[in-house]
Amino acid sequence: MYGWIWRHLPGNVWVRAVVALVLALAVVFVLFQYVFPWAEPILPFGDATVTGAGGRP
Template sequence: MYAWIWRHLPGEWQTKTATALGLVLVVAAVFWYVVFPWVEPKVQFDHGVVDRPSPSGSRTPG
């Protein structure tokens, strides 16, 4: 697949490299700003607080 994309990009290898990098950045931005915010409410993460010892060193039940 990547070879097919590389063959179909215009220009010399420098232009192909810059175009490929630009495409990667665009895809990453779409994922970061569109896909991930849409998926986040659908995925259940445990956002609870990690049990840490209290300042006195004893743990509270719970």
């Protein structure tokens, strides 16, 4: 997959590297702005169990 993306980017190696970096940053931005906030209520990260000292409830 990464090879296919690399072959389809325009320009020489430096231009491709910059474009690939911009694409990666765009993906991270979309994940943090839209995907993670949408999925947060669905995921069980808030369901933690804390026990007392010594592992006893």
